[in-house]
Amino acid sequence: xxxxxxxxxxxxxxxxxxxxxxxxxxxxxxxxxxxxxxxxxxxxxxxxxxxxxxxxxxxxxxxxxxxxxxxxxxxxxxxxxxxxxxxxxxxxxxxxxxxxxxxxxxxxxxxxxxxxxxxxxxxxxxxxxxxxxxxxxxxxxxxxxxxxxxxxxxxxxxxxxxxxxxxxxxxxxxxxxxxxxxxxxxxxxxxxxxxxxxxxxxxxxxxxxxxxxxxxxxxxxxxxxxxxxxxxxxxxxxxxxxxxxxxxxxxxxxxxxxxxxxxxxxxxxxxxxxxxxxxxxxxxxxxxxxxxxxxxxxxxxxxxxxxxxxxxxxxxx
Amino acid sequence: xxxxxxxxxxxxxxxxxxxxxxxxxxxxxxxxxxxxxxxxxxxxxxxxxxxxxxxxxxxxxxxxxxxxxxxxxxxxxxxxxxxxxxxxxxxxxxxxxxxxxxxxxxxxxxxxxxxxxxxxxxxxxxxxxxxxxxxxxxxxxxxxxxxxxxxxxxxxxxxxxxxxxxxxxxxxxxxxxxxxxxxxxxxxxxxxxxxxxxxxxxxxxxxxxxxxxxxxxxxxxxxxxxxxxxxxxxxxxxxxxxxxxxxxxxxxxxxxxxxxxxxxxxxxxxxxxxxxxxxxxxxxxxxxxxxxxxxxxxxxxxxxxxxxxxxxxxxxx
Numbered sequence: 001x002x003x004x005x006x007x008x009x010x011x012x013x014x015x016x017x018x019x020x021x022x023x024x025x026x027x028x029x030x031x032x033x034x035x036x037x038x039x040x041x042x043x044x045x046x047x048x049x050x051x052x053x054x055x056x057x058x059x060x061x062x063x064x065x066x067x068x069x070x071x072x073x074x075x076x077x078x079x080x081x082x083x084x085x086x087x088x089x090x091x092x093x094x095x096x097x098x099x100x101x102x103x104x105x106x107x108x109x110x111x112x113x114x115x116x117x118x119x120x121x122x123x124x125x126x127x128x129x130x131x132x133x134x135x136x137x138x139x140x141x142x143x144x145x146x147x148x149x150x151x152x153x154x155x156x157x158x159x160x161x162x163x164x165x166x167x168x169x170x171x172x173x174x175x176x177x178x179x180x181x182x183x184x185x186x187x188x189x190x191x192x193x194x195x196x197x198x199x200x201x202x203x204x205x206x207x208x209x210x211x212x213x214x215x216x217x218x219x220x221x222x223x224x225x226x227x228x229x230x231x232x233x234x235x236x237x238x239x240x241x242x243x244x245x246x247x248x249x250x251x252x253x254x255x256x257x258x259x260x261x262x263x264x265x266x267x268x269x270x271x272x273x274x275x276x277x278x279x280x281x282x283x284x285x286x287x288x289x290x291x292x293x294x295x296x297x298x299x300x301x302x303x304x305x306x307x308x309x310x311x312x313x314x315x316x317x
Numbered sequence: 318x319x320x321x322x323x324x325x326x327x328x329x330x331x332x333x334x335x336x337x338x339x340x341x342x343x344x345x346x347x348x349x350x351x352x353x354x355x356x357x358x359x360x361x362x363x364x365x366x367x368x369x370x371x372x373x374x375x376x377x378x379x380x381x382x383x384x385x386x387x388x389x390x391x392x393x394x395x396x397x398x399x400x401x402x403x404x405x406x407x408x409x410x411x412x413x414x415x416x417x418x419x420x421x422x423x424x425x426x427x428x429x430x431x432x433x434x435x436x437x438x439x440x441x442x443x444x445x446x447x448x449x450x451x452x453x454x455x456x457x458x459x460x461x462x463x464x465x466x467x468x469x470x471x472x473x474x475x476x477x478x479x480x481x482x483x484x485x486x487x488x489x490x491x492x493x494x495x496x497x498x499x500x501x502x503x504x505x506x507x508x509x510x511x512x513x514x515x516x517x518x519x520x521x522x523x524x525x526x527x528x529x530x531x532x533x534x535x536x537x538x539x540x541x542x543x544x545x546x547x548x549x550x551x552x553x554x555x556x557x558x559x560x561x562x563x564x565x566x567x568x569x570x571x572x573x574x575x576x577x578x579x580x581x582x583x584x585x586x587x588x589x590x591x592x593x594x595x596x597x598x599x600x601x602x603x604x605x606x607x608x609x610x611x612x613x614x615x616x617x618x619x620x621x622x623x624x625x626x627x628x629x630x631x632x633x634x
Binding site: 082084085086141219223232233238239240241244245246247248249250251252254255256257258259260261262263264265 | 399401402403458536540549550555556557558561562563564565566567568569571572573574575576577578579580581582
């Protein structure tokens, strides 16, 4: 079958013929019609991820057909029984096991769900990993309420945009930070109430709101300023930290305001199911930046690496 | 009446005659028999607290008699209706309103509770502020379970010792850090399973356990090492940060293990009542370091400032 293969570290991803998956008990072989990229895929090709094995077919998000029915895959494998944290056996589809950038995949049946009816195949492909990550950090970890004022940093990324859409659908007042005025304009079209360009020096001094919920994946030295923007009882949820370590955090602000800083990773099976239900009930359409053919996967990886996208980069198989 | 008065900033606390409190509607005048010091009292005398007014009678912890009945005071005034965070009107007894280092105090009836029967007057005086702070951070914020492995830093301080006693009474395996081997010995007598002297370089490398709950009030540069000692799903609760800002925190560890860092301050009325119930049910006796006469209050303040105590410093009126 055709696939996007990372043959070994240090060379670009390639469109290659590989052997198709074999059937297994309690599994189904899905004819994949679309998939989507995540930062994780790019980081793996650059060797910036633990436990990399090659050759490997990358890809966590996949939508396709089984027995004539459109299905979507939960990419969180072996979460385990504890809702509060994944088990030691947890893995994300696409490393170490082969992922969705291929014509077919063999997946255990419990990870296969009906595609939300209101979504196109391409939209549905944009949903799984970003959707479940955004859902867990917002709802399961930060306990989002409709009266909460929400700040999402780095609008443009897949999870951040999904968090913005989920919070808006939940009735919240949402503000964002972006790295460009163009992205700010796009976010405002979505319905956010305030936007701040984090490339402007001391951007946080322009923020006149204190937030109940802040969703971040940047971390680094700017995280200290998020602490200053917390309302009493605020929750800061984070699912990544591309800028690295936290420094210069003021604990007095945090304990006096009884702030919670909540680390979050992906989501449980229950989170995935709740996310699908929420997206269906609220008729949320994931934002697609661009669609590439599977054979042009290398170009899709280049665009993801450049970080200029607003929404998900989708592959059509 | 006799009192310990801070007449103005910059001079020591003095044993002085002041006018007694006037009666008010829905309030009672308590004949105070004992009180206890908290770090807060010392910091106020040093000007290290917001909103200091003088002259003032300090003191948050008080036990005494009303109508022949032994009573204990909840020092958290005007918490408000939100369990997750105190209101803007919240204050701790003893600043800005006059506190318990005096022969009498006038207190709104809703802050007056029966003294736990198993406690002496002096033991009960050691309980309120440290007890409610420890109870909230452990139970309301960190959701302590009997199966949790717990690390409490800075054993010796009033809240830390109370947290150790509460976690032990809850059936938990408890470990501690201390600044002296003598305090470590005292903690082991209490029943802790492991102790580490934080003055030893790289002390955290000797710790072979990962903790579900870590209770801290030191903060500063050593906080980064606590992050490394977290089990998956761990909660770090903190109610102070005597060593200041957090630096060099590794967010990857935090989000992958889905750690929660939970700021906590004092406790609500519900926390105070639950704490009294827990202490009574488990027959917990607060640890008293030394008892001073009210007239020797200045000596008690000096001992607290030196930080050599193991347990609460109590005043007998």
